[in-house]
Amino acid sequence: MPPPRSSAPPTRAIELRARLVPVLSTLGGSAVALLPTVALAPNWPPFGLLMLLGWRLLRPEMWPAWVGLPLGLADDLLTGQTLGTGMVTWTACLMLADLVEVRLLWRDYVQEWLIAALAIAGAILCAWAIATWTGGAAPLRLVVPQMLTSILCFPIIGRLCALLDRWRLATGKIRASD
């Protein structure tokens, strides 16, 4: 739907878009796993998690911590991990971000990347541990490249989130808290 070309106060449609874009883009990140490739080793970055972290660090007040539960569950179903993996790791990531935010009043680009890197590494390790415990996973040395590519991918995903953020709030500011 094309956005209305006026500076009218936010309508219901715009508000809906502002709410839906982050959720749908995170689901889209999870759905990257549906691309028709047959991977021999786990080497794809978890784009869903990257999108979640990107949105969380860009707009801290947008989502409560429990939003990791439904989004993580959807990620599990799309990527074929053990049910519950995404629920646990994603929610834990969001709570970690909250914890850091209480202590760190000002943060810049490097610190943001560092927080994301910690969360990504922790989440991938945790997912690997769960896969090992529930049946058998690839050896740890195969997970390390995935971790590194994910951490290096994060700035791009952060940019993408910022781009989507500007688009979703294009006409009329809905949440102008910062």
Next chain:
Amino acid sequence: MKAPTRNRRPGFSRRAQYGLFASYVVAVTGILVGLGLIVIARVDPQGFGMVWGAALDVTTPISSLERGLVRGVGDAVDGTTNYIAAGSKNAAMARELDADRRALVAARILSLENARLRRMLKLVDNRPAAVAVARIVGSTGVSSRRYATLNAGSNEGVRPGQPVRSAEGLIGHVVEAGMTASRVLLITDNASVVPVRMARGGMPALAAGRGDGSVEIRPLGAGGNPFDRGDIVLTSGTGGLYPPDVPVAVVVRKEGDVAVAWPLANPAQLDYAMVEPAFAGLPPPPAAPPPGKR
């Protein structure tokens, strides 16, 4: 620099404070529920079969569609490349044809001899027909398990436990089946173990997945490492599930007591896969008490 957020600590408003607290309570409860799901997945791996089946049914059409697009583009690129390399390829193919003709004659002689020997032994080939022929539409590159998705499900008669193979060799077995799609545990997954035997000599062994696209061949007999580079292992049919004499992997190197082999059916290249009925059926778990016990 990002300014500190003002909304996080909701000042003196009791209502807002309770709201924030409640969101954390929900989050922690959700984490506990998630851990419970993981424990269930460990205790009963087939427990969420229905959920997985439904998820597969929804997501597989997307992958199938994309697969068609990717193949179209790939074919176009291949066609152009072939045109450029036509001359040298023609010469190579002529040489190959000569070699193949000789091999074909030898193969015809062998097949005649084989038929004669079979008649002498009165062997009947009673291998059942395939349950379904389907396309492999993708696998998960994010998860550290090795699963592939097949676009045939219980509507076509696919059930969990059935072996999946291609013309080149064994792929794995079905672990979850939805209505129109199913999930295949590849033989390269760490949880997969296939009883095999060597094509040369027939020595029994186990082929266990290593998670990185290769399989590990562990000989069952004691003493030494009987494998050589280039040895082919076939399924032995021991224990049911996998039918005998399906090519599994070719040995690429030895590592101490075991050999590292590469699957003959590379799931990244293959397209069509055959789902076969489980060989000799799956044994019913509670029945058949151990014969040695009184």
